[in-house]
Amino acid sequence: MAKVKGSIVVDIEKCKGCELCVYACPTQVIAMSPDVNVKGYHYAEDVNPDACTGCTNCAVVCPDGVITVYRMKV
Amino acid sequence: MSDNITKGKMIKPENLVYTKSRVMTDNVTSYCPGCGHGTAHRIIAEVIEEMDIQSEIIGVAPVGCSVLMYDFLDLDIQQAAHGRAPAVATAIKRLMPEKFVFTYQDDGDLAAIGTAETIHACNRGENIMIVFINNGIYGMTGGQMAPTTLEGMKSSTSPYGRDVATMGNPLKMTDIVATLPGTYYVTRQSVQKPANVRKTKKAIRKALEYQKLNRGTCFIEIVSNCPSGWKMTPVESNKWMEDTMFPYYPLGDFKVPEED
Ligand SMILES: Cc1ncc(C[n+]2csc(CCOP(=O)(O)OP(=O)(O)O)c2C)c(N)n1
Numbered sequence: 648m649a650k651v652k653g654s655i656v657v658d659i660e661k662c663k664g665c666e667l668c669v670y671a672c673p674t675q676v677i678a679m680s681p682d683v684n685v686k687g688y689h690y691a692e693d694v695n696p697d698a699c700t701g702c703t704n705c706a707v708v709c710p711d712g713v714i715t716v717y718r719m720k721v
Numbered sequence: 722m723s724d725n726i727t728k729g730k731m732i733k734p735e736n737l738v739y740t741k742s743r744v745m746t747d748n749v750t751s752y753c754p755g756c757g758h759g760t761a762h763r764i765i766a767e768v769i770e771e772m773d774i775q776s777e778i779i780g781v782a783p784v785g786c787s788v789l790m791y792d793f794l795d796l797d798i799q800q801a802a803h804g805r806a807p808a809v810a811t812a813i814k815r816l817m818p819e820k821f822v823f824t825y826q827d828d829g830d831l832a833a834i835g836t837a838e839t840i841h842a843c844n845r846g847e848n849i850m851i852v853f854i855n856n857g858i859y860g861m862t863g864g865q866m867a868p869t870t871l872e873g874m875k876s877s878t879s880p881y882g883r884d885v886a887t888m889g890n891p892l893k894m895t896d897i898v899a900t901l902p903g904t905y906y907v908t909r910q911s912v913q914k915p916a917n918v919r920k921t922k923k924a925i926r927k928a929l930e931y932q933k934l935n936r937g938t939c940f941i942e943i944v945s946n947c948p949s950g951w952k953m954t955p956v957e958s959n960k961w962m963e964d965t966m967f968p969y970y971p972l973g974d975f976k977v978p979e980e981d
Pocket residue numbers: 784785786787803826827828829830831856858859860861862867947
């Protein structure tokens with residue numbers, strides 16, 4: 648059976664570090680980076696990318712629309 | 722499953738399932754981290770893009786944190802004096818009935834200084850969509866008590882908590898406008914969780930579809946957060962909203978058209 652796999656791209660400089668995406672992800676893909684962007688925010692990172700299903704939950708709750716989601720059958 | 726599918730292989734236009742709507746500008750919003758205003762803007766933009774009405778819709782921005790809405794939504798937007806958005810929207814819609822018209826207002830704007838404009842626009846059944854962000858506080862000016870502030874809730878002007886004996890009860894605008902014959906579709910939603918965001922987006926879509934059919938005022942309350950005014954992290958604020966705001970402002974439809 649075909650499986651789906653997803654991948655996210657975070658627009659790091661526009662992330663405000665609110666962490667809402669971290670809690671919205673059902674598979675714990677996202678964590679906040681120890682590094683900060685130019686605004687001084689710890690930004691979201693896909694630390695566990697293999698677990699991403701491309702469900703879009705993170706992008707849907709991001710107030711700043713900084714997450715882009717891709718999904719494909721593998 | 723081959724776990725060696727690289728990111729590079731997936732990141733291709735044909736695999737794109739979500740990206741920010743092109744109806745949003747590239748500007749970073751002035752909203753605090755985690756504020757529901759941003760999410761509400763985003764889904765309004767998505768509906769406008771999906772309906773392909775970017776050049777056919779006019780928004781009216783309030784006074785409040787969303788006063789600069791025209792910087793974030795790439796639409797024709799008129800900024801109104803505090804509370805007057807429904808009156809301004811009335812004029813725009815009557816002069817240009819072929820356009821879609823909506824207001825976007827927070828609780829200090831819609832439920833305090835603009836109560837009269839709101840109620841009368843709804844009572845006249847103006848064919849507009851009103852999006853009402855209820856975060857129970859005046860955000861922009863530093864967290865003062867709003868008409869919607871909950872009983873016992875602390876704000877900079879109710880430092881010991883709202884006392885209903887002297888300050889009145891939190892005002893349920895959505896319940897009130899649902900009783901008016903001019904309103905066609907009245908609902909209360911939220912945008913803190915993926916499922917809520919998706920539902921609210923559907924409500925916005927419905928409201929604009931009804932507007933196309935000249936059905937009357939559609940009123941969408943979005944119970945939202947104000948992490949800065951509430952002095953909480955965004956995650957804490959959403960939890961507090963669910964635990965404390967939702968019991969007083971329960972989510973759901975207040976008036977659903979029979980055609981549905
Ligand atoms: C006529 C007038 N009175 C008062 C103000 C000051 N003022 C600016 S924003 C605001 C409150 C906005 O609160 P709310 O509508 O809850 O929006 P939020 O900032 O929470 O998004 C007030 C009273 C004003 N700009 N104009």
